[in-house]
Amino acid sequence: GENVEQHPSTLSVQEGDSAVIKCTYSDSASNYFPWYKQELGKRPQLIIDIRSNVGEKKDQRIAVTLNKTAKHFSLHITETQPEDSAVYFCAASKGGSYIPTFGRGTSLIVHP
Amino acid sequence: GAGVSQSPSNKVTEKGKDVELRCDPISGHTALYWYRQSLGQGLEFLIYFQGNSAPDKSGLPSDRFSAERTGGSVSTLTIQRTQQEDSAVYLCASSAKAANADTQYFGPGTRLTVL
Numbered sequence A: 001g002e003n004v005e006q007h008p009s010t011l012s013v014q015e016g017d018s019a020v021i022k023c024t025y026s027d028s029a030s031n032y033f034p035w036y037k038q039e040l041g042k043r044p045q046l047i048i049d050i051r052s053n054v055g056e057k058k059d060q061r062i063a064v065t066l067n068k069t070a071k072h073f074s075l076h077i078t079e080t081q082p083e084d085s086a087v088y089f090c091a092a093s094k095g096g097s098y099i100p101t102f103g104r105g106t107s108l109i110v111h112p
Numbered sequence B: 001g002a003g004v005s006q007s008p009s010n011k012v013t014e015k016g017k018d019v020e021l022r023c024d025p026i027s028g029h030t031a032l033y034w035y036r037q038s039l040g041q042g043l044e045f046l047i048y049f050q051g052n053s054a055p056d057k058s059g060l061p062s063d064r065f066s067a068e069r070t071g072g073s074v075s076t077l078t079i080q081r082t083q084q085e086d087s088a089v090y091l092c093a094s095s096a097k098a099a100n101a102d103t104q105y106f107g108p109g110t111r112l113t114v115l
Helices: none
Strands: A004-007 A010-014 A019-025 A032-038 A045-051 A056-059 A062-067 A072-077 A086-092 A106-111 B005-007 B010-013 B019-024 B031-037 B044-050 B053-056 B065-069 B075-079 B088-095 B110-114
Touching (some): A004 A086, A010 A019, A019 A106, A032 A062, A045 A056, A045 A062, A072 A086, B005 B088, B010 B019, B019 B110, B031 B075, B044 B065, B044 B075, B075 B088
Parallel strands (some): A010 A106, B010 B110
Antiparallel strands (some): A032 A045, A032 A086, A056 A062, A062 A072, A086 A106, B005 B019, B019 B075, B031 B044, B044 B053, B065 B075, B088 B110
8 A cells, every 4th residue: 555754753943944844655656645734733734735747836835846756745835934833744645546645744843 | 614523522531431423524525534643643544435335444443443424424433442542633524525636624623532
């Protein structure tokens, strides 16, 4: 089955810095990669996703890049703000399988 | 509109007791998923429903765990003879259809503590 590794497990940055979280996956058939943000005590919420037919997608301060050859994808947050502090989860899924495989999460701490 | 809701929000039980956790998906969503999140861990898939049927139960940790869904809507996750290792947050999610690349909307979770 699919295996998703996520790094780092914890990331501490200063407000205004950029943050990058990387995930690798094992199944080359995976073609959908969502990212979820989970604030403390709250539910995970989708923040951005990417499909395997594109290499990059941006939404304001958030971007995701995908390298299919290397089987990794990354979340980039620019100009970080304290409200970006949360746990971020990546996931991978493929057609024919309705269950995404999640990474173990990255705790992002943005210091004011 | 209303999102996914779960009840209870917190449940404390004694080891050996049975518990029932409820999930109300977004109206009209045909797919429903149950996950378990232990402290500091990722999301562990338990089971998913397409309508009232559960094509994939592979994530259920043991035969003490079961789930059902009625009327294509509400789902109940039942844990029998609870153990301390069952303590976790149980999250439910729904999506419009069971399909790859279909956004999952999560509920707030039920925090289960087994003493």
